[in-house]
Amino acid sequence: MGRKRLQEPADGRPTVHTVAARAGVSIASASRVLNGIGGSPETIRKVRAAAAEVGYVPNAIARSLQSQRTGLVALAVEDIGNPVYVEMMRAIEAVVASSGRQLLVHATGGRIDNETALLRRLANRYVDGMIVSPIRVTDDHLTALVDSPVPVVVVGQLGADAAVDNVRTDSRHGVALAVDHLVASGRRRIGFVNGPLDTVPGAARDAGFRAAQARHDIPLDEDLIEVGDFQYVAGRAATERLLARADPDALVCANDLIAVGALHALLAAGRQVPQDVALVGMDDTELARMMFPQLSSVSLGSAERGHRAAELLLQRIADPTLPPRREQVPPSLAIRASSGTPLPAPRPAGPPTTHPSSEGVTA
Amino acid sequence: MGRKRLQEPADGRPTVHTVAARAGVSIASASRVLNGIGGSPETIRKVRAAAAEVGYVPNAIARSLQSQRTGLVALAVEDIGNPVYVEMMRAIEAVVASSGRQLLVHATGGRIDNETALLRRLANRYVDGMIVSPIRVTDDHLTALVDSPVPVVVVGQLGADAAVDNVRTDSRHGVALAVDHLVASGRRRIGFVNGPLDTVPGAARDAGFRAAQARHDIPLDEDLIEVGDFQYVAGRAATERLLARADPDALVCANDLIAVGALHALLAAGRQVPQDVALVGMDDTELARMMFPQLSSVSLGSAERGHRAAELLLQRIADPTLPPRREQVPPSLAIRASSGTPLPAPRPAGPPTTHPSSEGVTA
DNA sequence: CAGACTCCCGGAAACGTTTACAGCTATCGG
DNA sequence: CCGATAGCTGTAAACGTTTCCGGGAGTCTG
Numbered sequence: 001m002g003r004k005r006l007q008e009p010a011d012g013r014p015t016v017h018t019v020a021a022r023a024g025v026s027i028a029s030a031s032r033v034l035n036g037i038g039g040s041p042e043t044i045r046k047v048r049a050a051a052a053e054v055g056y057v058p059n060a061i062a063r064s065l066q067s068q069r070t071g072l073v074a075l076a077v078e079d080i081g082n083p084v085y086v087e088m089m090r091a092i093e094a095v096v097a098s099s100g101r102q103l104l105v106h107a108t109g110g111r112i113d114n115e116t117a118l119l120r121r122l123a124n125r126y127v128d129g130m131i132v133s134p135i136r137v138t139d140d141h142l143t144a145l146v147d148s149p150v151p152v153v154v155v156g157q158l159g160a161d162a163a164v165d166n167v168r169t170d171s172r173h174g175v176a177l178a179v180d181h182l183v184a185s186g187r188r189r190i191g192f193v194n195g196p197l198d199t200v201p202g203a204a205r206d207a208g209f210r211a212a213q214a215r216h217d218i219p220l221d222e223d224l225i226e227v228g229d230f231q232y233v234a235g236r237a238a239t240e241r242l243l244a245r246a247d248p249d250a251l252v253c254a255n256d257l258i259a260v261g262a263l264h265a266l267l268a269a270g271r272q273v274p275q276d277v278a279l280v281g282m283d284d285t286e287l288a289r290m291m292f293p294q295l296s297s298v299s300l301g302s303a304e305r306g307h308r309a310a311e312l313l314l315q316r317i318a319d320p321t322l323p324p325r326r327e328q329v330p331p332s333l334a335i336r337a338s339s340g341t342p343l344p345a346p347r348p349a350g351p352p353t354t355h356p357s358s359e360g361v362t363a
Numbered sequence: 364m365g366r367k368r369l370q371e372p373a374d375g376r377p378t379v380h381t382v383a384a385r386a387g388v389s390i391a392s393a394s395r396v397l398n399g400i401g402g403s404p405e406t407i408r409k410v411r412a413a414a415a416e417v418g419y420v421p422n423a424i425a426r427s428l429q430s431q432r433t434g435l436v437a438l439a440v441e442d443i444g445n446p447v448y449v450e451m452m453r454a455i456e457a458v459v460a461s462s463g464r465q466l467l468v469h470a471t472g473g474r475i476d477n478e479t480a481l482l483r484r485l486a487n488r489y490v491d492g493m494i495v496s497p498i499r500v501t502d503d504h505l506t507a508l509v510d511s512p513v514p515v516v517v518v519g520q521l522g523a524d525a526a527v528d529n530v531r532t533d534s535r536h537g538v539a540l541a542v543d544h545l546v547a548s549g550r551r552r553i554g555f556v557n558g559p560l561d562t563v564p565g566a567a568r569d570a571g572f573r574a575a576q577a578r579h580d581i582p583l584d585e586d587l588i589e590v591g592d593f594q595y596v597a598g599r600a601a602t603e604r605l606l607a608r609a610d611p612d613a614l615v616c617a618n619d620l621i622a623v624g625a626l627h628a629l630l631a632a633g634r635q636v637p638q639d640v641a642l643v644g645m646d647d648t649e650l651a652r653m654m655f656p657q658l659s660s661v662s663l664g665s666a667e668r669g670h671r672a673a674e675l676l677l678q679r680i681a682d683p684t685l686p687p688r689r690e691q692v693p694p695s696l697a698i699r700a701s702s703g704t705p706l707p708a709p710r711p712a713g714p715p716t717t718h719p720s721s722e723g724v725t726a
Numbered sequence: 727c728a729g730a731c732t733c734c735c736g737g738a739a740a741c742g743t744t745t746a747c748a749g750c751t752a753t754c755g756g
Numbered sequence: 757c758c759g760a761t762a763g764c765t766g767t768a769a770a771c772g773t774t775t776c777c778g779g780g781a782g783t784c785t786g
Contacts, residue, residue, distance in 0.1 A: 013512060015772055026736040031774060040734060057512050060487035061428050062772035065741050070424070071484065080468070081449045081649070089443065093470065102481060104467040105443070107456065118465060121434065124423035125742095126489070149376060149420050232653050260653050267655045286444070290595050290623050292630045378742055389766045394744060403764060425742035428771050488772095 014054040023050035034058065064125070071101050073313065074127045076118055078135050080107045082230065082257060083285035084302050085133070088155070091306035092131060099314050101128065112136060116144045123148040129313045131155060131306075135199040135230075151316040153309045157200045165316060166326045167309045171201055171282075174298040174331035175208030175252065176215075178280040181296070181333055182250040183216050185340055187278055190218070191248035193238050193258050195230040202227075205254045205282075224248055228258065235261025243269055250278040250339070256287045259295050263338070278339040293337035301329035377417040386413035397421065427488075434464050436676065437490045439481055441498050443470045445593065445620060446648035447665045448496070451518070454669035455494060462677050464491065475499060479507045486511040492676045494518060494669075498562040498593075514679040516672045520563045528679060529689045530672045534564055534645075537661040537694035538571030538615065539578075541643040544659070544696055545613040546579050548703055550641055553581070554611035556601050556621050558593040565590075568617045568645075587611055591621065598624025606632055613641040613702070619650045622658055626701070641702040656700035664692035 020030035023046040033039040033047040034056075050056075064070045073096050077085040093103045104127070108115040115134060119141075123130055130148070133155040134141065145152055145164050153165040175192075182190050192209045195202040206225075213220050226242040228234035235258030239251070243265065251266070253259035259281030263273060271277050273293060281288050284299035308327050316322055383393035386409040396402040396410035397419075413419075427433045436459050440448040456466045467490070471478040478497060482504075486493055493511070496518040497504065508515050508527050516528040545553050555572045558565040569588075576583055589605040591597035598621030602614070606628065614629075616622035622644030626636060634640050636656060644651050647662035671690050679685055 016774095017772080027773085028736060028738090028775080029734080032735090035774080038734070043734080055510060057483075057487060057510075059428075059512075059772050060484065060489050061424060061433070062488075062741090063774075065422075065424050065428050065743090065772080066774045068741075070489070072489070074467070080443055080452065081446065083444065086444045089470070093472075102469065102484060104437070104469055106465065106467055107452065109456075120420075121423065121465060124420060125425075126423050126433070126435070147418060147420075149422075232649065264653065264655050286595065290627065292627050379744095380742080390743085391745075391766060391768090392764080395765090398744080401764070406764080422742050425771090426744075428742080428773090429744045431771075 014056045015059070016056070018054055019047060019050040019056045022054060023047045069128050070126060072104055072127045073101050073310075074104045074106060074122050074130045076106045076108055076115060076130065076132045076134075078108055078110050078133070079230075080105060082255070082283075083287050084255065084283040084300075087285060088133070088302045088306035091303040092310040095307055095310035095314065108134075110135065112138060112141065116141055119144045119148060119152075123150045123152065125149060129153070129317045131309050131313055135201060137200060151313055151320060153313045153316070155305050155309050157204060163324045165309075165312045165324050167305045167312065167329065168326070169300045169305060169329045169331055171204045171300055171331065172208030172211065174282060174300055174333075175205050176212040177331060177333040178252045178282070178296075178298050179209065179212035179216065181335065182252070182278055182280065182339065183218075185250075185278060187250035188218065189221075189224065189246070189248045190250045190252060191224040191226070191242055191246065192252050192254075193235055193242065193262055194225070194227050194254040195258070197227060199230075202230075202254065209252065221246070230255050230257060232257045232261045235259065236265045237261070239265035240269075243271075248277060251280070253279070253281050256281040256283045256285045256295065256297055259297070260287060260291060263291055263295065274338050274340040280333075280339050284334050288334075288336070291338070296336045296339040297334050299332050299334055301331065304329045377419045378422070379419070381417055382410060382413040382419045385417060386410045432491050433489060435467055435490045436464050436673075437467045437469060437485050437493045439469045439471055439478060439493065439495045439497075441471055441473050441496070442593075443468065445618070445646075446650050447618065447646040447663075450648060451496070451665045451669035454666040455673040458670060458673035458677065471497075473498065475501060475504065479504055482507045482511060482515075486513045486515065488512060492516075492680045494672050494676055498564055500563060514676060514683060516676045516679070518668050518672050520567065526687045528672075528675045528687050530668045530675065530692065531689070532663045532668060532692045532694055534567045534663055534694065535571030535574065537645060537663055537696075538568050539575040540694060540696040541615045541645070541659075541661050542572065542575035542579065544698065545615070545641055545643065545702065546581075548613075548641060550613035551581065552584075552587065552609075552611045553613045553615060554587040554589070554605055554609065555615050555617075556598055556605065556625055557588070557590050557617040558621065560590060562593075565593075565617065572615065584609070593618050593620060595620045595624045598622065599628045600624070602628035603632075606634075611640060614643070616642070616644050619644040619646045619648045619658065619660055622660070623650060623654060626654055626658065637701050637703040643696075643702050647697050651697075651699070654701070659699045659702040660697055662695050662697055664694065667692045 016027050016030050020027040023030060025043055025047060029039060029043055030047050033044050075089060075092055089105055096103045106118055127150060129151040131153045142162060155167050157168055158166050179190060194206055197203055197206055210220060223246040226238040228238035239262040251262050253262050259279060263279055266273055266277055273279050279295060281295045281297040283302060284297040288295035288297040312325060379390050379393050383390040386393060388406055388410060392402060392406055393410050396407050438452060438455055452468055459466045469481055490513060492514040494516045505525060518530050520531055521529050542553060557569055560566055560569055573583060586609040589601040591601035602625040614625050616625050622642060626642060629636055629640055636642050642658060644658045644660040646665060647660040651658035651660040675688060
């Protein structure tokens, strides 16, 4: 009796040993019954009873150590306050749930160390896989991604040849869609409110805007370009600065949060939207439809990207030997009240300020 | 040699055994070096080298099984799309990070089974503790909360005597603040757009509205009360229904998402805010300040509640024998442009529709 | 009625880590 | 020069679970 294993841990919580002892069977039998595989009726009864009496609840950590899986998948994004990530998350969640797993989200808050720390911690087996959408990518970061012990899928641009599953869009082209639309509506003094240039999306959108202007032979006026943060407050402030020194007849914003800030700044400055200034956001989140007037916005297919990323991840979890793959989702433009009705209206349209329809016209 | 432990698991990933063998030391020494405790200079060198060569990365699951902690804390909320939870999350994150842990968020989507499933899964040791903010509470739920293997703190109303740490606010009183303010501004036909009555907050706010009306001797007009969902689209639809049958001069909304929907519906119907209809939201999220005009809103102290909940949780993790505690955060009212300037303006105010200040006057 | 087959059970190994313990060597004080 | 002490080291147990394997009992078949 002396060297017998301690049945009740100091912690007081029952283990499978506790219920096995109480039921008078071996831990193997207890485990089998608790997992619903085999066992004679009598054994089943005894084990179930014992488990109920002591309030047994299995230790998932121990189970995972044995089974080498946790049933959890993580998503790491910059900022959950941005509705675009919420939409992405919902799409991912749907796919992940269908595989019987649960999704956990972590907001990195753009603290890059935080993100790598998370990678190192979570990826070390706490989760079966991970989806990351970094807006800044360092080398340190990249190696952490590549030799993660657990499958990782990246949403967003990444160094060309990184050996990681990757779902991206073409936000340069997205900006071009917006500019084309505004030019076609007769706008010429098109302003651009961007996010930080040292982020991957910020840089891409800047390049896209300049290229589009050039393609339309519009001379570039740096006064019409302003940079802030990918946030509402910064977008509003940036727009105020821009309006103080220039007089745009249209504004392209690098995301919807910025666009909402711009709308606020415009209205506060007494400009009418879209009569005086046409406004186009980006990401096409619910936020764009919540505004009055509703905002035109370039969809970068966040939900679609999330969906694809989740599927890539599940496939890689199922077969880790798969070669790294890359998928691309094309942008599209949803035209709504904030940038006026398309010039030759194909169908009878009411006045733009009354009951704008929930559905944008997709270009 | 026959019964020697397998050094390279089928998986191919190196374990502490791999590096120990490669360094020519015992696993104990290897583990010590890797954890930075002790070891002769020579041993340290050899182990470090071996670890680097094979690309060793420790298995966090195994470590947790041994140490009985994971360094993770989870937050489970209804809907991350609602900015109120984002604010709460940020506050929680700050506290949790200061304890060296990381925060994971799960959106239950209101699927009650999902929430209990999450509780049972995560709480079974995957995380060191958990904060839950349920909007519907069933018995099943409650028992899952009470006998969770891991500390749990609930944010929101809960059955009076549940033995769980709990942080709440008084949203009945919050609604009263809104009504008082509107009545004081001379409004009499006050409408109310609420969320589902079978949710805890929905029921509380309904009771609060009725009580406040009664206190002001305003006869209750059921036509002025409408119920939808705690979402933008539902709020807009509910407001449209309400406007179709009644003519309010003010509207109280059960949260900011609903309030934004209401604003959209009002503007689309040609009503001026606040001239024709004064509007007050609830939760005082960033969304309220993003609108034009900015929305008055009843703050339920979400950030503060999150902060308190996180501290309660950390304390309970440190000492699980603590008796269950309950804390209460009082509501307050932020008055902004959507409900007009307070009648006797204490300081010179510009016209309400120009550049509304970012700061509301707190009642 | 013997052999084959099925079903159930318990012992023990395994997942990968940390750590208590004991043994060893080298150093130091007297 | 000897005993105490400090610092390293390796063996083995532990965390709580699942699962392989061999043995025993019962049933079916020829």
